[in-house]
Every structure is written in structure tokens, then in C-alpha cells.
Amino acid sequence: MRNAIAQLRRIAAGALLAITIMASASPAQELRLATFAADASPPVGSPLAYVTTLGVTEPLSCRGIILAGKKTMVFCTIDWLGVANQSQDDFKKAIATAVGTTPDLVLLHALHQHDAPRADHTTADILQEMNAPNQHFDEKWIQQVVRGAAEAAQAATANMRPITHYGLGEGIIEQVASNRRIVGESGKVEFTRSSATKNAKVRAMPVGLIDPMCKSISFWNNDQPLAVLTYYATHPQSYYRTGWANPDFPGMARNARQKETGVFHLHFNGAGGNVTAGKWNDGAKENRQVLADKVTKGMKIAWEATEKFPLTADDVSLKSIDVLLPCALHLNEENLLALVNDEKASAFDRMKSASRLSWWRRCDRKEPIAVSCLSIGDARILFMPGELFVEYQLAAQKMRPDLFVAMAAYGEYGTGYIGTEVSYSQGGYETSPTASYVSPRVEQVLLSTISDLLQADDISK
Ligand SMILES: [Zn+2]
Incomplete structure (x- = not known):
């Protein structure tokens, strides 16, 4: 009915x-759409997230769609670990200017690959101001990628195509995701299932809470598909710290599907903060392709299950809510400044301390971050910050079982991990003081924001 x-x-x-x-x-x-892609592969010698680039196994990309109806919106992904703070703003401003819209209508999400760069202009500035070593951000080159993405977006505006329909499909991805926090009877995390889990006993433990579904939303000009967007929640690493930049298995699956179908493919990482492939991956090198093939298969099932519906500009809107995420209580400026200044600490630890300081200052300035929801007919796509736990994605779907709800996480990366309230009392790496910069109260703030976005049926005109 x-x-x-x-x-x-x-x-x-x-x-x-x-x-x-x-x-x-x-x-x-x-309603019209154009697609663009720019290279985001680092040069040899430039930092990856954890090690120095030796070369590129398969190119990294910054890619997106321009969706123009009542407003012009841009949705982008990048094959990097994460884009935080001022670097988010740099990309958004440059792309917005290039396509003639405002930065709040440009969204950028990382796929979170680990043999890939990280970007955080704010943290890089803190390191520079404090004469601390910067071994993790190639600022000049990052600016080049920002310009390249903006130029590609601008060029794409000459190729806007009409959209008449949207398509929805979903398919289960088998044996890729597993929950990485194994909570024992004590109520504490007893084992962590990292991306490559060597311990067979830990691999054999139950899958745990995940969302196995690949969600697919496509745009069509009558019978011609123009672009497909997919969503799946897991950490994307098979193995890393090799020095060889690569988009890892979700990026490989996306590229394979684009090649197979000839349709531009934009893949988003869902709320996979506490999800890895660890149950199915002992770290053997051949598993990268095995995992990519499983994701490709799920994407294909979702594509083949696609049902199309008519779409007009009236059925499309982007709603955003500015939220102040609560800062972790363990953060304070004095301690963080001392840690950044600590010459005995490693460059990595000093960089991480500077990134926590960036977040603390942002909280102190009461600078909000936007949480957004794109409505496309009966579909809702939530665009979320941080390394978000899968519980948020499942909760969003439960709030509106009458709608097709997909979620992208890893937008603003300045928050670190975002757990659920109870997860902060369970221990484990993700909610430790060095990994999560927000307080347990974050669950309440984010769930009510998601609810407000999903209940807002009055598409703003
Ligand atoms: Zn992560």
C-alpha cells in the first residue's frame, strides 16, 4: 500500500x-548526473599511513558523482586511510568551487585502505608549528590531489546526463566480514580479530555482529545505467605495511565490477569500525584476491537484483544536521601538547597525539560536524563520520524498515573510532584512549541524529 x-x-x-x-x-x-575520477596514488617516497611508498600495485582514486537537481551535490570516495579536519574542508571547498555549489553539498568518504595515505592538514600544521617531525602527511602532494579531483569534477560538468530512474538492489557477501571484538562471559573483550588473524582458535570463533548485505543504488537514463553506488561494512585490509599502495579488496572488487559492466562504480565503506575479514583471513597473500572475488560476487548479486523506479528532482534531497560529538574525557590540551613535544616518542606517536589535539581543539571551539542523509525516492543514504561501529548501521535500518537504508562511514576522520556506549566499558583496542577521541555519550548523540534524519519525510524543497 x-x-x-x-x-x-x-x-x-x-x-x-x-x-x-x-x-x-x-x-x-x-535531474542530471555526471561522474569523475582522479588519480590519488602517492609518489615513491611519499608516506603511506604506516610506511613509505615503494610503488603502486594498483592505482588509488578519488572518484565521485555530481548529482544536480534542485541543488548540485557531489558524493566522493577516496582510496585513502582517512581524510580529517582541514583536509576534509580543502577537498570540499575545491570541488564545490569547481562545480558551482557550496562545500556543505560536497561529501567525501574514505575507503580506509591501509597501504594508502592519510590526510589531515590541521594535524600537519600542529606538527609544523611545534617543530615536531612530519613523516605522515605529504602536504604538497595532497594539495595536488585536491586540485586534480576538483579539475576532474569541473571537466565532468560538461557531461551531465539526465536521470529518469533509480535502481535498488542488495546481495549478501559471504565469508568476508566478521566482528573483531570477541567479548567473553566477563563482559570484556577477550580476543581481537585483526584483519589478518593468525590464531586459528580465534578465527574459529563465531562471526559475531555484522551486516552481511551489500546495498546497491543506481542511477539510470531510461534503460542506460549511468552510475552505481554500493555499500558494505568492513575494514578493507587483507594485509598491509608493504609499501605498495593499493586499493585492497573492496577497491579491487569495485574496479572489477566497473570493468565487467562498463558502469561507473562508486563504493562506500559502511560502518565497519568493529568489523574485519579476520575470521576468513589468516593473512596469506592470495587471500586478497579471494576476498575481492567474494565482494565482487555480492556486488553482482545486488546489481542483478536491481529493481528500477522513476525518479524526478522532487524525489531527491540532502538533509544535514550539524552535531557536536562529545569529546573523550581523557583528552586535555596540556597533556597532548606535552606528548607532541616529547622528543623521545616516535614520530608516529607524536603525530597521533597531534591528531588528538586537533580533535580536542575542535571540541573546545564547539565546531560541529555534519551528519547527512540523501533521500532518493524510497532510499536513504546516511553519511557518517569516523570509524563507526556496525551497530549504528543496523540501528538505522531498524528505525525505518519501510525504507531502503544504506550507510557510508569514514567521512570526517578526525574522531577516531566511534563505539557504542557499552563498548567503552568492554575494553578492546577500538575504544581505548589512543583509538577513540569521543566519549561513550556519542551513541546517544548519533542515534538521535540518525533518527531525526530518517524520520524527516518532508523532503526539503
Ligand atoms: Zn580502522
Whole structure:
């Protein structure tokens, strides 16, 4: 019944749109899309997240879609560990200027690969101001990638194509995701299942809480697919610290699907903060391709299950809520300054301390971050910050079982891990003081934000 009503609503909206266009002869309400991709592979000698680049196994990319209806919006991904603080703003401003929109309508999410660079202009500035070594951010080159992405986006605006339909599909990805926190009867994390889990006993433990589903949303010009967006929650590493930059198994799966179908493919990492492939991966090198093939298969099932629905500019909107995420109570400026200044500490630890300081200052300035929801007909895509636990994704889906709800995490990377309230009392790496910069109260803040975004059925016009 609800679908029938939605259908009627669309027909009515379509009729109204036709009248409006006839009356004004204005194409302003037309929904259009263009795609772009720019290289984001680091040069030899430039830092990856943990080691120095020796070469590139398979190129990294910054890619996106420009979706123009009532407003012009851009949704991008990058094959990097994460993009934080001022670096988020740098990308958004450059791309917004390039396509003639505002930075709040440009969203950038990382896929979180580990043999890939990290970007945080704010943290790099702190290191420089304090004469601390910067071995982790190649600032000049990052700016080049920002410019390259903006130029690619600008060039793409010459190729905007009309959208008439959207497609929804989903497919289970078998034996890739597993929960990495194994909580014992004591209520504490007893084992951590890292991306490559060597211990057979730990691999044999149950999968735990995951979301096995690959969600797929596509845009069509009648029978011609223009772009497909997929969502799946897991850490993306098979093995890393090799020095060879690569998009790892989710990026390989995306590239394989794009090659197979000829359709531009944008893949987002879901809320996979506490999810890895550890149950299915002992770290053997051949597993990278095995995992990529399993993800490719799930993406294909989702694509083949796609159902198409008509789409007009009236059915598309982006709603954002600015939130102040609560700062972890263990952070304070004096201690962090001392840690950044500690010449006995490693360059990595000093960089991490500077990144916590970046976050603390942001909290101190009461500078919010945006949590966004894109409505496309009966689909809702949530765009979330940080290394978010999978519980948030599952909770969002439960809030609106009547809608197709997908989630992208790893937007603003300045928060570190974002656990659930109870997870902070369970121990484990993800919610430790060096890994999560937010307080347990974050669950309450984010769940109510997600609820507000999902309950807002009045698509802002
Ligand atoms: Zn991570």
C-alpha cells in the first residue's frame, strides 16, 4: 500500500513537474548526473599511513558523482586511510568551487585502505608549528590531489546526463566480514580479530555482529545505467605495511565490477569500525584476491537484483544536521601538547597525539560536524563520520524498515573510532584512549541524529 502511495506521489510530482516545465520552459528541475575520477596514488617516497611508498600495485582514486537537481551535490570516495579536519574542508571547498555549489553539498568518504595515505592538514600544521617531525602527511602532494579531483569534477560538468530512474538492489557477501571484538562471559573483550588473524582458535570463533548485505543504488537514463553506488561494512585490509599502495579488496572488487559492466562504480565503506575479514583471513597473500572475488560476487548479486523506479528532482534531497560529538574525557590540551613535544616518542606517536589535539581543539571551539542523509525516492543514504561501529548501521535500518537504508562511514576522520556506549566499558583496542577521541555519550548523540534524519519525510524543497 505504501509503495502504491509512493508511486502515486511520484506520478503526481511528475505531472506537476511537467506543468512547471511547460509553464516556465525552464530545465532547472531536471535531474542530471555526471561522474569523475582522479588519480590519488602517492609518489615513491611519499608516506603511506604506516610506511613509505615503494610503488603502486594498483592505482588509488578519488572518484565521485555530481548529482544536480534542485541543488548540485557531489558524493566522493577516496582510496585513502582517512581524510580529517582541514583536509576534509580543502577537498570540499575545491570541488564545490569547481562545480558551482557550496562545500556543505560536497561529501567525501574514505575507503580506509591501509597501504594508502592519510590526510589531515590541521594535524600537519600542529606538527609544523611545534617543530615536531612530519613523516605522515605529504602536504604538497595532497594539495595536488585536491586540485586534480576538483579539475576532474569541473571537466565532468560538461557531461551531465539526465536521470529518469533509480535502481535498488542488495546481495549478501559471504565469508568476508566478521566482528573483531570477541567479548567473553566477563563482559570484556577477550580476543581481537585483526584483519589478518593468525590464531586459528580465534578465527574459529563465531562471526559475531555484522551486516552481511551489500546495498546497491543506481542511477539510470531510461534503460542506460549511468552510475552505481554500493555499500558494505568492513575494514578493507587483507594485509598491509608493504609499501605498495593499493586499493585492497573492496577497491579491487569495485574496479572489477566497473570493468565487467562498463558502469561507473562508486563504493562506500559502511560502518565497519568493529568489523574485519579476520575470521576468513589468516593473512596469506592470495587471500586478497579471494576476498575481492567474494565482494565482487555480492556486488553482482545486488546489481542483478536491481529493481528500477522513476525518479524526478522532487524525489531527491540532502538533509544535514550539524552535531557536536562529545569529546573523550581523557583528552586535555596540556597533556597532548606535552606528548607532541616529547622528543623521545616516535614520530608516529607524536603525530597521533597531534591528531588528538586537533580533535580536542575542535571540541573546545564547539565546531560541529555534519551528519547527512540523501533521500532518493524510497532510499536513504546516511553519511557518517569516523570509524563507526556496525551497530549504528543496523540501528538505522531498524528505525525505518519501510525504507531502503544504506550507510557510508569514514567521512570526517578526525574522531577516531566511534563505539557504542557499552563498548567503552568492554575494553578492546577500538575504544581505548589512543583509538577513540569521543566519549561513550556519542551513541546517544548519533542515534538521535540518525533518527531525526530518517524520520524527516518532508523532503526539503
Ligand atoms: Zn580502522
